[in-house]
Amino acid sequence: MSELNLTFFMLLGYAQAHWFVVLLFVFGAAGLNYTAWVQKGAFFNRDLLKQTAIGFGGLFVFLCLTLPAMTGSSLAMLGYWVDWMLLIVMAGGYAFAISLWVYPILRLRESLKPAD
Amino acid sequence: MTKLYKTSDITRRKFLLGGAATLAAMTTSFNAQALKNTPVHVVIAGSGSAGISIANRLARVLKKGRVTVIDRKETHYYWPGLTLVATGAWPKSKVLGQNADYLPSNVDWIKEMVAEFDPDNKQVVTDTGRAVNYDYLVVATGVEYNYHAIEGLDTDAIGHNGLASVYHSPDAAERSWDAIKKYSEQGGNGFFTLPSTPIRCAGAPLKMTFLTLDRLQQNGGFAKAKMNFYSATNNLFGLPWFNQFILDRYHDAGMTVKFRTELKAVDTDKRIATFVDADGERFETDYDLLHIVPPMRASAPVRNSKLAWREGNMASGGWLAVDKETLQHINYPEVFGCGDVNGTPRGKTAATVKMSVPIVVANLLATIAGQELPASFNGYTSCPLLTKFGAAMLIEFDYNGDLTPTYPFIDPHKESWLAWVMKEQLLKPTYLQMLKGNV
Numbered sequence: 001m002s003e004l005n006l007t008f009f010m011l012l013g014y015a016q017a018h019w020f021v022v023l024l025f026v027f028g029a030a031g032l033n034y035t036a037w038v039q040k041g042a043f044f045n046r047d048l049l050k051q052t053a054i055g056f057g058g059l060f061v062f063l064c065l066t067l068p069a070m071t072g073s074s075l076a077m078l079g080y081w082v083d084w085m086l087l088i089v090m091a092g093g094y095a096f097a098i099s100l101w102v103y104p105i106l107r108l109r110e111s112l113k114p115a116d
Numbered sequence: 117m118t119k120l121y122k123t124s125d126i127t128r129r130k131f132l133l134g135g136a137a138t139l140a141a142m143t144t145s146f147n148a149q150a151l152k153n154t155p156v157h158v159v160i161a162g163s164g165s166a167g168i169s170i171a172n173r174l175a176r177v178l179k180k181g182r183v184t185v186i187d188r189k190e191t192h193y194y195w196p197g198l199t200l201v202a203t204g205a206w207p208k209s210k211v212l213g214q215n216a217d218y219l220p221s222n223v224d225w226i227k228e229m230v231a232e233f234d235p236d237n238k239q240v241v242t243d244t245g246r247a248v249n250y251d252y253l254v255v256a257t258g259v260e261y262n263y264h265a266i267e268g269l270d271t272d273a274i275g276h277n278g279l280a281s282v283y284h285s286p287d288a289a290e291r292s293w294d295a296i297k298k299y300s301e302q303g304g305n306g307f308f309t310l311p312s313t314p315i316r317c318a319g320a321p322l323k324m325t326f327l328t329l330d331r332l333q334q335n336g337g338f339a340k341a342k343m344n345f346y347s348a349t350n351n352l353f354g355l356p357w358f359n360q361f362i363l364d365r366y367h368d369a370g371m372t373v374k375f376r377t378e379l380k381a382v383d384t385d386k387r388i389a390t391f392v393d394a395d396g397e398r399f400e401t402d403y404d405l406l407h408i409v410p411p412m413r414a415s416a417p418v419r420n421s422k423l424a425w426r427e428g429n430m431a432s433g434g435w436l437a438v439d440k441e442t443l444q445h446i447n448y449p450e451v452f453g454c455g456d457v458n459g460t461p462r463g464k465t466a467a468t469v470k471m472s473v474p475i476v477v478a479n480l481l482a483t484i485a486g487q488e489l490p491a492s493f494n495g496y497t498s499c500p501l502l503t504k505f506g507a508a509m510l511i512e513f514d515y516n517g518d519l520t521p522t523y524p525f526i527d528p529h530k531e532s533w534l535a536w537v538m539k540e541q542l543l544k545p546t547y548l549q550m551l552k553g554n555v
């Protein structure tokens with residue numbers, strides 16, 4: 001119980017410390033997705049989802065390689081399975097979050113293309 | 117001696133089982149039943165991490181009561197960040213805050229210092245002569261650094277001419293980085309000291325040493341450096357496995373470690389340090405870097421009052437005489453202690469504050485409500501031991517020296533990036549949540 005409470009407030013505190021980035025991300029993602037949603041045609045598009053998934057994969061690998069350095073450490077210091085788990089969760093989380101912007105942007109770009 | 121409230125087996129078990137949830141429930145039930153309308157006056161001496169956390173929690177519960185905080189200090193120091201400031205990883209601004217932003221609006225804040233504790237008359241007198249009466253008192257005045265015990269030491273010299281000390285203040289930590297940076301480039305004789313008194317965050321001097329070794333490697337001074345660690349105690353760390361681990365690491369880095377060797381004097385102009393060794397022999401040595409950990413004790417008003425230990429190994433530092441489990445004063449049941457001022461074994465860390473604040477609050481509220489003390493403190497303390505930039509060990513333990521990891525999947529014996537991320541990114545936000553009384 002106490003570790004759940006601690007984790008919750010740890011993450012809440014972290015979010016509060018970076019409130020500007022968090023708000024920018026949330027409102028940006030909500031705005032972009034809403035705008036993409038109200039465009040003509042289906043919101044989900046197989047090709048665009050594929051492109052987003054490829055972007056997610058690339059970003060995930062990039063973050064796996066660079067996150068340790070970005071936090072003042074290095075890949076060489078990850079010697080223990082909890083470190084690898086953290087790296088996967090962090091890289092996956094950030095890559096997923098960025099995808100929440102990327103997909104609607106791709107979708108909007110598609111809908112703004114002049115019809116052939 | 118005044119009778120102490122005992123923690124019953126049932127409530128103790130309940131606490132151990134339910135942890136924070138039980139505490140929260142206890143606080144809520146006191147709140148609902150009796151405390152909301154109780155017009156008590158609680159005085160909190162000290163507005164550091166312990167004082168502010170307690171003020172926030174009490175202010176929520178004692179709606180009709182009055183909470184008064186006494187402390188002149190307006191700038192809040194995030195002390196655990198000082199090791200990162202003194203090793204050039206953080207700017208000083210990252211450890212500074214304003215107490216006004218953290219204290220609840222419905223407390224009275226007297227911006228004076230307590231000059232005298234008079235527990236027989238339930239009164240404290242401030243340094244302006246103001247007498248403040250209380251029904252209940254929480255002493256949270258932290259530690260006093262006794263730099264004067266080191267002959268010839270002027271704290272203004274910290275940061276100059278090879279003198280460093282992370283403990284003194286954020287300013288001194290920033291200046292210490294100047295001295296350490298220069299040393300990490302030029303090398304020479306480096307000395308890290310440890311006094312014989314209890315100190316806050318016993319891991320900090322060890323982290324300073326590890327991070328200086330890392331800076332030596334990064335900045336090219338390592339091959340020209342001879343590093344030494346002189347401890348006035350019998351070891352480097354209270355837990356044997358970790359003590360050996362640190363010793364091995366220091367030896368691997370070519371360091372000399374001496375025990376029962378205490379810094380007695382320093383000539384900061386000539387860069388000469390004088391130590392007394394285990395046989396009582398004085399010896400002098402030149403230094404290029406001297407990192408000093410000052411002897412520590414309770415602040416004078418506590419030390420000179422009836423609230424201090426009068427016997428036992430905590431008496432010489434004048435530490436607050438509280439029961440180590442209930443954190444209630446051993447003679448004055450209306451007085452509680454929290455944080456570094458407590459004369460309890462181990463644990464002068466913000467992590468100890470985090471774990472003991474809910475216990476002090478629950479026991480204080482129970483005392484006000486005339487009930488048995490429900491909560492018992494196990495002495496939890498924690499030290500994210502930074503072994504290099506980018507890696508740390510998360511060591512958590514109790515009064516008995518038993519490891520008590522919050523997250524059982526994190527092995528305290530292993531250096532990890534995760535522990536570094538926690539220390540560097542997550543602990544300050546968690547600390548601020550603690551100040552608000554949430555964690």
Ligand SMILES: Cc1cc2nc3c(=O)[nH]c(=O)nc-3n(C[C@H](O)[C@H](O)[C@H](O)COP(=O)(O)OP(=O)(O)OC[C@H]3O[C@@H](n4cnc5c(N)ncnc54)[C@H](O)[C@@H]3O)c2cc1C
Nearest residue numbers: 162164165166195196230257258317455456464465466467
């Ligand atoms: C360099 C360093 C590194 C640390 N690293 C860590 C770490 O990594 N992890 C960790 O958990 N802990 C760490 N700590 C320890 C932690 O910071 C302290 O244990 C914690 O801040 C203690 O809180 P406190 O409220 O008891 O004392 P403080 O925060 O010092 O507050 C005491 C307050 O009492 C006031 N006061 C003093 N005398 C009087 C008086 N007579 N009247 C009124 N007010 C008075 C002071 O002005 C001050 O505001 C570190 C400490 C240092 C110095």
